[in-house]
Amino acid sequence: MENGTSKQRILEHAYQLGGLYGLESVTIGQLAEQLGMSKAGVYGHFGSKQALQLEVIRYARAVFLRDVIQPAEAQPAGVPRLWAMCNILVSYSAGTGLHGGDFWVTVFHEYGSRSGAVRDAVERTFSGWLQRLEQLIATAVELRQLVPCDPAQLAFEIQALLNAGGHVFRLCQDPKAPERGQGAIRQRLETLRGPAFPALNE
Amino acid sequence: MENGTSKQRILEHAYQLGGLYGLESVTIGQLAEQLGMSKAGVYGHFGSKQALQLEVIRYARAVFLRDVIQPAEAQPAGVPRLWAMCNILVSYSAGTGLHGGDFWVTVFHEYGSRSGAVRDAVERTFSGWLQRLEQLIATAVELRQLVPCDPAQLAFEIQALLNAGGHVFRLCQDPKAPERGQGAIRQRLETLRGPAFPALNE
DNA sequence: CCTACCGATCGGTAGG
DNA sequence: CCTACCGATCGGTAGG
Numbered sequence: 001m002e003n004g005t006s007k008q009r010i011l012e013h014a015y016q017l018g019g020l021y022g023l024e025s026v027t028i029g030q031l032a033e034q035l036g037m038s039k040a041g042v043y044g045h046f047g048s049k050q051a052l053q054l055e056v057i058r059y060a061r062a063v064f065l066r067d068v069i070q071p072a073e074a075q076p077a078g079v080p081r082l083w084a085m086c087n088i089l090v091s092y093s094a095g096t097g098l099h100g101g102d103f104w105v106t107v108f109h110e111y112g113s114r115s116g117a118v119r120d121a122v123e124r125t126f127s128g129w130l131q132r133l134e135q136l137i138a139t140a141v142e143l144r145q146l147v148p149c150d151p152a153q154l155a156f157e158i159q160a161l162l163n164a165g166g167h168v169f170r171l172c173q174d175p176k177a178p179e180r181g182q183g184a185i186r187q188r189l190e191t192l193r194g195p196a197f198p199a200l201n202e
Numbered sequence: 203m204e205n206g207t208s209k210q211r212i213l214e215h216a217y218q219l220g221g222l223y224g225l226e227s228v229t230i231g232q233l234a235e236q237l238g239m240s241k242a243g244v245y246g247h248f249g250s251k252q253a254l255q256l257e258v259i260r261y262a263r264a265v266f267l268r269d270v271i272q273p274a275e276a277q278p279a280g281v282p283r284l285w286a287m288c289n290i291l292v293s294y295s296a297g298t299g300l301h302g303g304d305f306w307v308t309v310f311h312e313y314g315s316r317s318g319a320v321r322d323a324v325e326r327t328f329s330g331w332l333q334r335l336e337q338l339i340a341t342a343v344e345l346r347q348l349v350p351c352d353p354a355q356l357a358f359e360i361q362a363l364l365n366a367g368g369h370v371f372r373l374c375q376d377p378k379a380p381e382r383g384q385g386a387i388r389q390r391l392e393t394l395r396g397p398a399f400p401a402l403n404e
Numbered sequence: 405c406c407t408a409c410c411g412a413t414c415g416g417t418a419g420g
Numbered sequence: 421c422c423t424a425c426c427g428a429t430c431g432g433t434a435g436g
Contacts, residue, residue, distance in 0.1 A: 112372040
């Protein structure tokens with residue numbers, strides 16, 4: 001992610017195409033042509049299409065960590081960090097170009113009914129994301145920012161609303177969609193308001 | 203949908219495959235082989251792959267109307283009909299095999315970033331579904347089953363939670379996922395409870 | 405990293 | 421509905 005080697009250029013481009021059209025429909029010939037390389041030049045960096053797909057997933061995880069998880073960790077644990085993460089993702093979805101969140105919205109759905117190593121990696125990423133949300137919620141409950149509730153249930157709801165915001169934004173070209181997701185999450189958090197509930201900025 | 207002509211068999215099979223792997227990855231050769239026909243035999247019913255895709259979408263709309271919309275219309279307008287529709291969709295998602303709701307969860311996301319006639323048909327279907335939800339909500343407000351609220355916002359949330367239930371059910375093989383969506387919708391409706399709020403069965 | 409190639413499959417066509 | 425075929429593209433390989 002940090003350098004401009006040819007392999008990084010391939011991964012970045014495959015990441016962009018994968019987020020637009022799905023990771024299964026990224027082809028080696030297409031990457032080669034659009035990057036001004038030969039097919040064998042692209043292929044040689046990975047050794048199989050599946051290895052390329054798995055490396056794109058690794059790459060996308062690193063982007064998500066860098067652009068979403070880590071910035072949010074500048075905020076205090078619990079609701080502030082959870083809310084910051086939601087805001088960052090909403091900004092991503094509402095951005096004009098191709099951004100990180102959309103890769104995962106596309107790929108999470110693309111592999112829902114498939115099987116194999118790529119699907120397994122996608123599912124691990126999704127489950128890890130849900131678990132991270134659950135931990136933030138559990139911490140928020142411990143800190144009495146939220147009243148006792150089922151963290152898995154609330155994490156499911158937050159993920160549903162964030163994904164739908166990005167999805168409806170694209171499918172319907174509706175610029176208000178990500179804010180609808182954000183507003184629904186805010187409303188839900190306020191419903192669960194505990195004695196130490198913090199202000200929700202932005 | 204009602205007869206077993208060869209064209210109907212093709213559409214039904216393409217509908218099943220499309221819901222599993224996406225409509226773009228359904229191929230004419232694959233359909234021909236799995237149905238015991240020649241490629242030209244399949245192709246001749248449609249004249250182009252795009253025409254086939256558009257007919258599968260028409261077919262899927264008819265299935266959705268028959269299996270979700272019409273059964274729910276046996277219930278009184280407003281919240282009972284809205285809640286019945288949600289319950290039917292949750293049962294669909296939680297069913298063991300391939301069912302109608304999953305086609306749309308897959309295809310709505312598949313065409314988020316594409317363009318062309320198929321994407322346009324998918325978007326019209328999605329917008330029509332959202333509008334139907336909005337109408338039920340607006341009626342529920344008029345009947346004082348719900349307090350005044352933004353129907354477009356609530357429709358967005360319900361759609362997000364239903365889709366996510368089906369999605370997480372498949373990706374994580376989590377049988378509780380559709381019920382999580384259902385529970386979140388129930389909770390949301392009860393938050394908006396008006397003086398004429400009806401009992402939510404099931 | 406390249407050229408040149410492999411068998412398989414793609415959407416689509418000709419002709420019956 | 422079929423066989424037989426078209427050019428293009430697929431993932432992948434050989435050899436350098």
